[in-house]
Amino acid sequence: MNGMITYGYLIPLLPLIGFLVNGLGRNFLSKKMIGWIGSGVMVMAFLMSLLVFNQVSAVGFKTEVLFLFDFIKTAGLDFPFALQFDQLSALFLLVITGIGSLIHIYSTSYMHEEESPHFARYFAYLNLFLFFMLILVLGSSYVTMFIGWEGVGLSSYLLIGFWFGNSNYNNAAKKAFVMNRIGDLGFLLAIFWMLAQFGTITYAGVFSKASTVPVSVITGITLLMFVGAMGKSAQIPLYTWLPDAMAGPTPVSALIHAATMVTAGIYMIARSNVMYSLAPISQNVVAIVGISTALLAATIALKQNDIKKVLAYSTVSQLGLMFLALGVGAYTAGVFHVMTHAFFKALLFLGAGSVIHAMHHEQDIYKMGGLKKKLPVTHFTFLIGCLAIAGIPPFAGFFSKDEILTAALGKNIVYYILGVVTSLMTAFYMFRMYFLTFHGNFRGTEDQYNHVHESPAAMTWPLIILALLSVLGGWIGIPAVFIEDAHLLSDFFSPLYTLSHSASQLHLSHSTELLLMGVLLLLIVIAIFTASRMFAKADITEEHSSSFGKMLANKWYIDELYEMIIVQPVNYISSFFARIIDVKIIDGMVNGVGKLIHFSARQMRLIQSGQVGSYVLIMVVSIILFFIFQMFWKI
Amino acid sequence: MPINYYIFLSVCLFCIGIIGVLTRRNAIVIFMCIELMLNAVNLLLVAFSRMHHAAAQSLDAASMAGAEAQIFVFFIMVVAAAEVTVGLAIIVMLYRNIHSVDINFLNRLKH
Numbered sequence: 001m002n003g004m005i006t007y008g009y010l011i012p013l014l015p016l017i018g019f020l021v022n023g024l025g026r027n028f029l030s031k032k033m034i035g036w037i038g039s040g041v042m043v044m045a046f047l048m049s050l051l052v053f054n055q056v057s058a059v060g061f062k063t064e065v066l067f068l069f070d071f072i073k074t075a076g077l078d079f080p081f082a083l084q085f086d087q088l089s090a091l092f093l094l095v096i097t098g099i100g101s102l103i104h105i106y107s108t109s110y111m112h113e114e115e116s117p118h119f120a121r122y123f124a125y126l127n128l129f130l131f132f133m134l135i136l137v138l139g140s141s142y143v144t145m146f147i148g149w150e151g152v153g154l155s156s157y158l159l160i161g162f163w164f165g166n167s168n169y170n171n172a173a174k175k176a177f178v179m180n181r182i183g184d185l186g187f188l189l190a191i192f193w194m195l196a197q198f199g200t201i202t203y204a205g206v207f208s209k210a211s212t213v214p215v216s217v218i219t220g221i222t223l224l225m226f227v228g229a230m231g232k233s234a235q236i237p238l239y240t241w242l243p244d245a246m247a248g249p250t251p252v253s254a255l256i257h258a259a260t261m262v263t264a265g266i267y268m269i270a271r272s273n274v275m276y277s278l279a280p281i282s283q284n285v286v287a288i289v290g291i292s293t294a295l296l297a298a299t300i301a302l303k304q305n306d307i308k309k310v311l312a313y314s315t316v317s318q319l320g321l322m323f324l325a326l327g328v329g330a331y332t333a334g335v336f337h338v339m340t341h342a343f344f345k346a347l348l349f350l351g352a353g354s355v356i357h358a359m360h361h362e363q364d365i366y367k368m369g370g371l372k373k374k375l376p377v378t379h380f381t382f383l384i385g386c387l388a389i390a391g392i393p394p395f396a397g398f399f400s401k402d403e404i405l406t407a408a409l410g411k412n413i414v415y416y417i418l419g420v421v422t423s424l425m426t427a428f429y430m431f432r433m434y435f436l437t438f439h440g441n442f443r444g445t446e447d448q449y450n451h452v453h454e455s456p457a458a459m460t461w462p463l464i465i466l467a468l469l470s471v472l473g474g475w476i477g478i479p480a481v482f483i484e485d486a487h488l489l490s491d492f493f494s495p496l497y498t499l500s501h502s503a504s505q506l507h508l509s510h511s512t513e514l515l516l517m518g519v520l521l522l523l524i525v526i527a528i529f530t531a532s533r534m535f536a537k538a539d540i541t542e543e544h545s546s547s548f549g550k551m552l553a554n555k556w557y558i559d560e561l562y563e564m565i566i567v568q569p570v571n572y573i574s575s576f577f578a579r580i581i582d583v584k585i586i587d588g589m590v591n592g593v594g595k596l597i598h599f600s601a602r603q604m605r606l607i608q609s610g611q612v613g614s615y616v617l618i619m620v621v622s623i624i625l626f627f628i629f630q631m632f633w634k635i
Numbered sequence: 636m637p638i639n640y641y642i643f644l645s646v647c648l649f650c651i652g653i654i655g656v657l658t659r660r661n662a663i664v665i666f667m668c669i670e671l672m673l674n675a676v677n678l679l680l681v682a683f684s685r686m687h688h689a690a691a692q693s694l695d696a697a698s699m700a701g702a703e704a705q706i707f708v709f710f711i712m713v714v715a716a717a718e719v720t721v722g723l724a725i726i727v728m729l730y731r732n733i734h735s736v737d738i739n740f741l742n743r744l745k746h
Contacts, residue, residue: 612738616656 004051005064005085011048011093012083012134014041015100018127026120034116035108038123042104042130046097049090056090057492065140065204072143077195084140084203087493091335092137092267095342096260100130102462103255106350109458110251110357122162122249129155133260137267141202142191145268149187149232152261153180159256160248172247179241183231187268190224197221207274215279222275222282226289229265234316235323236293240559242316246308250353253308258315258349259342266319269326270335273497277329287327287411291418294320296556298425302432303552306363307352310433314389315345317422321404324415330407331497332490336477337404340396343473344388347466348430351382354455354463355437359448365436367448369540372438374452377460379438381467386434388470390427390524399474402517406479409516420520427524431531439536481513641682648675662726662736666719673715677708684708 018041022034029037055061063086071081104126111122132155136148154177161173195201197217198209210218229235234242245257256262269276269286276283294317301313318341325334356363358375372379388395391402401423408415442449454460477489551557607618648671655668687701726736733740 610741612741613657613660620653620657 003055004048005055005066007048008052008066008083008085008138009068011045011052011097012131012138014045014048015127015131015134017041019124019131022120022127023124026117026124029116029120031112031116031119034120034123035104038127039101039104039108041127042097042101045130045134046094046101049093049097052085053090053094056085056087061087061495063204063495076199079141079143079201081144082140082202083138083144085138086496088267088270088335088496089137091339091492093134095339096130096133096137099259099342099346099466100126100133100255102465103251103259103346103350106254106353106459106462107249107251109456110353111249122159125155125158125162126252126255129159129256129261133264136264140204142194142206143201145271146184146187146191149228149264150184152256152264153177153184153232156180156245156256156261159252160245162248162252166247169247172241172244176241176245179238180231183228183238186224186227186231188228190221190228193217193221193224203271210275210278218275219279219281222272222279223285225268225272226265226282226286229268229323230289231265232268233262233265233319233323234293235265235289235320236296239293239297239316240555240562243309243312243555246306246312250308250349250356253312254346254349254353257312258345262315262319263322263338263342266322266326266334266338269323270331270496273331276326283327283329285327287324287408287415290320290323290325290327291408291415291422292320293317294324294422295418296320298422298429299552300555301429302425303549304429305366305553307355307365307368307433307437308349308363310365310429311345311348311352314348314426314430315341317426318345318389321401321419321422324408324419325404328407328411328415330404332477332493333400333403333407335493336489337400340388340400340470340473343396343466343469344385347381347463347470348385348389350459350463350466351378351385354378354459355382357455357459358452359444360451362444362448365433367444368437368442369440369444370438370442371452375438375454377454377463381460381463382434382438384467384470386430388474389430390528391423391520392524393521394471394474396470396472396474399477399479402520403477403479405520406513406516420523423520424523424527427527428531431528432535435532435535436540440540443540479513481510481517638682638686641679645675645679645682648672648678660737660739662729662738665738666722666726670715670719673711677711680704680708680711 018037021037022029026034063084066083066085068081068083070079072079104123107122107126111119114122129152132148132151134148136145136152139145139148157173157177160176161170163169191201194206197213198206200206200209231238242257242262246253248257276286297313297316297320301310301317304310304313318337322334322337322341325331325337355368355371355375355378358371358378359368362368384395388397391398393399405416405419405423408419477487479487554560607614652668652670652672652675655671656665659665659668681704684701684704687704688699689701691698691700729741730736
């Protein structure tokens with residue numbers, strides 16, 4: 001233990017301090033001060049993460065575990081609270097603190113309309129979120145991860161319902177929380193099972209014993225963990241909370257619901273790669289759920305008109321692709337896509353936030369249009385984000401998506417084809433949104449148009465930095481087809497996979513790979529071109545939807561389906577329990593005891609007449625009965 | 636004399652006492668009936684004591700077994716005398732307050 005890692009506990013501690021200071025001082029700190037504290041702790045944490053990353057990336061680095069204190073210690077159980085620094089957590093650290101810092105800075109401007117106590121509350125929640133997120137990725141055991149896991153769920157709930165005056169927003173927050181809880185139960189059961197099976201929940205302990213237990217047990221544990229990932233990372237069937245979570249402030253959507261929290265599921269599976277590699281059934285489930293989510297969410301995104309909803313479904317879809325990568329055993333590709341996706345999706349969300357800010361909280365892209373001239377910086381950075389997510393080289397998304405698709409092709413051609421279809425749809429809906437927002441004529445009111453203005457520097461600089469990252473971020477994973485041995489990320493990550501039995505990767509010849517890339521690129525360009533023909537027209541009215549389009553616009557009626565098959569039966573059962581079981585049986589029993597005593601007491605008090613004679617008579621009769629009893633019923 | 640006679644006499648006295656307590660309303664008569672019951676029991680105690688003592692003496696002429704109950708009866712009489720004093724005092728007070736010794740008036744003590 002040496003160098004920066006000795007002080008590694010400061011990285012999660014700093015946001016916690018920010019949370020406490022801003023949370024407790026919300027009534028007397030000035031807004032400027034709050035912004036400085038909130039962003040300052042994050043920038044400091046980011047700088048420390050850079051130093052940690054520097055140390056981790058040194059040649060010959062061995063995983064270091066920084067023991068802090070005993071969380072639970074009894075005879076049979078030992079849950080240390082320790083932080084683990086290795087390649088995976090170091091990369092996540094950089095992404096979380098880096099994007100977290102940018103979003104804090106962005107928020108100081110985006111949230112400036114809030115009153116000072118609410119402004120402080122916002123920054124306190126944001127810092128709290130980052131504290132838990134850092135605990136999640138730094139923990140050295142599944143229990144520590146679970147603490148962070150629950151904490152980010154809580155912070156997400158608090159931030160989605162930040163504007164608690166609106167009951168729709170509160171409902172969205174509750175929905176997110178409840179759906180996450182369903183997943184968390186799976187994760188919790190997985191932890192219990194691991195504890196029963198291995199007697200330990202530290203990563204090192206579990207992974208070293210993983211190959212000694214039957215495959216069926218590993219399959220069960222990994223599937224339960226994946227249930228947790230489904231909830232947190234919004235996969236079928238628990239994905240519907242994420243689009244609703246857009247009720248929160250836009251920077252929150254960028255940070256929590258695009259860049260960091262929703263990738264916790266991917267982190268968990270990448271972290272547990274040893275176990276997943278032992279359980280091919282779980283891997284297949286992950287891949288199938290991932291690709292179906294990617295496809296389903298992409299179709300829904302085609303028809304959404306709310307700028308944030310498009311991005312939300314796009315996030316769900318991209319998360320699906322990441323799970324596909326994990327499912328086919330390409331853990332590096334999955335984490336690579338987490339990173340590039342964090343860059344360009346945070347960029348897109350912040351760009352959307354800038355547009356919403358300029359339009360005074362208008363989110364319907366059919367009421368926008370022609371914003372290119374009014375918002376030059378936002379437009380340019382947004383375009384870069386769209387190009388990156390569409391997968392145009394040399395932007396970041398191209399490299400990670402290509403790696404996922406290649407890995408999918410190695411496993412099963414169906415995955416590949418569906419992945420390609422998803423990519424095409426992604427390119428189409430992103431550019432549909434881009435053209436509707438920035439091209440054509442303005443479709444809002446005159447008054448709105450005059451008020452449109454470019455956002456202040458605190459909002460544009462994070463956009464520019466993220467745009468740069470979206471361009472350059474993919475270059476750490478250049479496939480061998482372009483430059484041999486230039487995939488820095490896979491070299492960096494190779495120590496993580498020493499224990500897992502790496503799946504046999506398909507080795508395509510370079511010419512085949514180039515051909516596939518070229519065809520995909522051509523198709524994507526065609527998709528973008530189609531989008532531009534359809535939506536870049538000067539005047540455009542809302543599409544006249546066919547019945548199928550209507551179905552997509554209504555999100556395949558999944559929410560209604562859940563309402564019908566889950567919410568309503570639960571309501572019926574609860575009202576049955578409330579009206580019959582609770583009122584009639586339980587209350588009846590409790591009240592019945594009271595009534596019985598009341599009734600019998602009313603009868604009994606007649607005996608207490610106050611007549612001494614009657615008392616004596618009763619006494620004598622009782623004694624005689626007692627004697628008779630004694631004589632004839634001898635025991 | 637066989638023990639049966641004593642038992643029969645005691646039971647008769649006791650039943651007379653009970654019936655008196657149950658049927659009469661005059662507090663003094665009830666009181667006398669209670670004393671009657673008490674003395675029925677005393678009589679029985681002495682009778683049994685004699686029986687046991689005689690049985691013990693037939694085995695061992697020096698034995699005093701069973702005789703102690705006769706001493707016991709004296710104690711009961713003393714305590715009963717004390718009790719009678721208290722009881723009669725209560726009845727006197729009762730008469731001073733309500734000018735009657737009819738126990739049915741006593742149900743006014745209930746609330």
